[in-house]
Amino acid sequence: MDALRAGSRPLTMTYSPARPVNLRQTVGPLLRGQHEPTMRFTANGFWRVFLTPCGPATLHAEERGGSIAATAWGEGAEWVLDALPELLGRGDDWSELDLSRVPPLAEVRRQHPGLWLTSTSLVFEVLVPAILEQKVTTLEARRAWRYLVLKYGQVPPGPAPEGMRVQPSPREWQLIPSWEWHRAGVGPERSRAVLAAAAVAAGLDRLCAGGAGGAGGARLVEGVLEKLQSVRGIGPWTAAETSQRSHGHPDAVSVGDYHLAAHVGWVLIGEPVDDAGMLELLEPWRGHRQRVVRLILASGVAKPRFGPRATIQDHRWH
Known part of the structure; x- marks a missing residue:
């Protein structure tokens, strides 16, 4: 463990959401790989460190019987705890998302009721x-x-x-x-x-x-x-x-992503599409397109590996 910073007193809170929250699925997009230096997952929760408007902060959140026990350290501890509900998707409203036209996606949502769009409140x-x-x-x-x-x-x-x-x-x-x-x-x-x-x-x-x-x-x-x-x-x-x-933007689609369009096409119509094709497929859900994308990614359906892979280039020593 890194040494405790002098004068750092922990603050604690218990957050009891009104609906199920899957911590890993909700805040998972913040993790950039297994060795992410700003975040770690644990068996029942996660650690994340922030640079808040009030200063640095460390957050540990853990699920305990339907509630979230959170502890924060540092100058930004109070800020982080105030922001915790939004981080865990409190502001994300799926009530108007109609999945009836695609029963498999409706089933994915049924199987993952605790998946929400996270909002860090830090751009x-x-x-x-x-x-x-x-x-x-x-x-x-x-x-x-x-x-x-x-x-x-x-x-x-x-x-x-x-x-x-x-x-x-x-x-x-x-x-x-x-x-x-x-x-x-x-x-x-x-x-x-x-x-x-x-x-x-x-x-x-x-x-x-x-x-x-x-x-x-x-x-x-x-x-x-x-x-x-x-x-x-x-x-x-x-x-x-x-x-x-x-912001937990419910409609932002990552146009230009190397893999996403093909993945969306494969899940929705059984064949890869380009960005234009992806946007056409997602158009019926305008306003909720990011939510639909998250369900597609959570579906467990993997697109076949077709076409050339990107070549890793090392620019460090040229």
Whole structure:
């Protein structure tokens, strides 16, 4: 265990949601691989470290008989506990999602009643790893994320598992030397996009002020996609991946993903499609398209492996 930070006193709370919550399925999209430095899953819960507006925080959440027992440490402990219900999908309303036309998807939802869209209420912290995933393989992106966070992140408060780190602050991202981006395998386009986002990080995080819950939430967060794309280097895919996590955006579709369109096509019609075909298939569920995508991914139906795989390129030493 990392040493306790001096003066870090834990705060605790018990959250009793009004409906089932599957912790792993709900917050799972925040995990970037088995060796994610900002998050760990346990048998009944998870650890996650945050850089909140109030300072760094460590959160441990664990399911206990239908309730969630949570403990938080650090300057941002109170902020994290206040944000816990939204993190666990409290604002996510599936009541108007009609799956009657596709009984297999309705069955997936029946089998996974505790799957909800998470909302971190923090934009910049989920934007950076999304930028690092632009146009590279998952392996490359996770390698770069882990390298940079372990080297430039700070030791989290409280008894976080060994090796966890709070990701760098916007200013700390800006101070990373160019050769370290190169060593991490991050090309100039992605590093410039991180720096552009860091320069406006405070404004990006203010986009979470209204939340995303309820029927009006979908309309509210539509503007988030546009505002994210106003940052240099942020396109539709990155904006969607970010808003899905920061706002629990119920309709954001990751157009441009290397695998997603083919997966959606295979599950819905038994054959792969391109992005245009995916959007056409999802159109009947406009307003809920991300929820449908999450059900497709939770279905356990794997698309056949067809076509060439992406080639992993190592930019670190060229």
